[in-house]
Amino acid sequence: MEKEADLFYRQLPKVELHAHLNGSVSLSTIEKLVARKPHLNIEHGMTAIRSGQRRTLDECFQVFKVIHQLVDTEEDILMVAKDVIREFAADGVKYLELRSTPRKEKTTGMTKRRYVETVIEAIRQCKNEGVDIEVRFLVAVDRRNGAEVAMETVKLAEDFMLSTDGLVVGLDLSGDPTVGHGRDLLPALQKAKNCGLKLSLHLSEVPSQADESELLLNIPPDRIGHGTFLHPEVGGSQSLVDKVRKHNTPLELCLTSNVKGQTVSSYSQHHFLYWYQMGHPSVICTDDKGVFCTDLSKEYQLAASTFNLSQEDMWTLSQKAIDCTFAPDLKQQLHQKWLELRPTLFQL
């Protein structure tokens, strides 16, 4: 039988704001992909980092390459996106913002435009099938690919924002944080902001990026991914913290991802506490639930047990996350849902 606390966190209605599509592929979906492509000789050990295991961030990025080999046709993307959406819904997530980097695959003829269209199709199919979750999409820019590709991606994102009835809501900046410099991507990010795309930027995920973070915070972004090294105790600075505070920019915080990727030494050292104690908008997220073998309920439970927070505190945290979404049209409806679900949860 499921323990009472497990049940509470699974039933807790949740908002997921930081989930990379190909990092979120579950074991069961990986098995289906492997069966489609036996010639690749890929085993699950190569696509996930299990409990107790640690990898350097660099090794994590090797894992994404393996997954990308497995997911290279429209059929794969459709299946992966639908499975991921259903899994988040089964975990009690009521609102999901998925993000993914459009990829062109020469061997299969897939274009970046078809890539995005296929993810949108998956979102629509899940909606039509009555899956109990609202999903929005952020088009991702991989910083490794430089300024030109970033600008093309912004144009693609803008087209989709205008043609998908509000399903594409923003732009994500991600990819190996040790590669490239945000300065080169500023024009693309500014353009995205000016045309109405919301911006969620991975920022200070690794140490010694105060200069880049300063530049990117001046845009300013609408949300920050990780922000692990922003505050002075870890080599950031008070001026960076002040900028984040001034704009009240929410942080997307991913405990397991940061500990398994070794940018944070242990759960108790996680910067969640720094921002949470300050009363700053902090949203618990998974990052890559497949690669890091987690789900959002586990992340909530982990934050509660690590920082000694009550179920009531965690309820408030999940409810406040609604105000950090990029879908203003859904906020009222989501708040209503939370209110309706509250009585069943606190009777447990």
Ligand SMILES: CNc1ncnc2c1ncn2[C@@H]1O[C@H](COP(=O)(O)O)[C@@H](O)[C@H]1O
């Ligand atoms: C662990 N911390 C992280 N930091 C930075 N970028 C990350 C990331 N985790 C994932 N990604 C980004 O998401 C891609 C995989 O999903 P998609 O193919 O886009 O769906 C990775 O290749 C990387 O660009």
Ligand SMILES: [Zn+2]
């Ligand atoms: Zn991320």
